[in-house]
Amino acid sequence: MTNLTTGADAVDQAIAKGIDFDGSEIPTAKIDLYNQVMGLEGQRQRSGVSNTMRSRIVRIGAKHIPQDELNQKLIDANFAPLKDKEIAFYYSK
Template identity: 85%
Template sequence: MNPDATTTGADAIDEAIASGNDFDGSPIPQAKLGLYHQVMGLEAGRQRSGVSNTMRSRIVRIGAKHIPQAELNQMLVDADFAPLKDKEIAFYYSGK
């Protein structure tokens, strides 16, 4: 990885994968890179259900790491998204 590259931000992981090196400079094993690219290729060919659905999914998946459940739920409702579903609460918040 480029020594000036950052380990923060949305693109940091993609940049490391593209370089084939982890943040510590060690090479990512080819078996891991190969499997990653195989699965991402499958995902690239998947039909999408709509931009709003994908936006909501990303907000929930990432927001749950940073925002308390009640606050994230209210933020979703305020933005006219569906509130958190029971299965999302169980998955993302059951261990917190």
Template identity: 80%
Template structure:
């Protein structure tokens, strides 16, 4: 295994790993990300960057739900949201994130 390949594997964890890989144009396995995929990604991200935000708390809650649902059981995440002062999971969120599990 080369140092370059090893370096790529070391950066596959954490919140910024995907952003770093996109910026380099290289996937975690060391293969180049096709230009058409990068172009579409940047186009959509530019649209998102120009979208008016509704507030930091709303965005925080959205991220907590979206990411937390991957790691935390539904009842536990719901309680954690309430305990932190956020609104509990909405029925549509529970169905979307937990319905198929």
């Protein structure tokens, strides 16, 4: 059986079903607010694919990759290195 709590789409699939990973129902008010905010985000003008890629790499990478390693990977891929505010937000304990 496939683990339904892993992978990039797991959260979206759970939200669409209205069922949390523990089997409990997600309250309608939470789903409604989430859908409202995601609808607004869907209408937002994007600044560019590379900027979005970098933002996602930093946001998600910081959860899995040590600061110095992520910074070097960004540089090696010709992205801007980590900014001081990103380091403070994602790596300060």
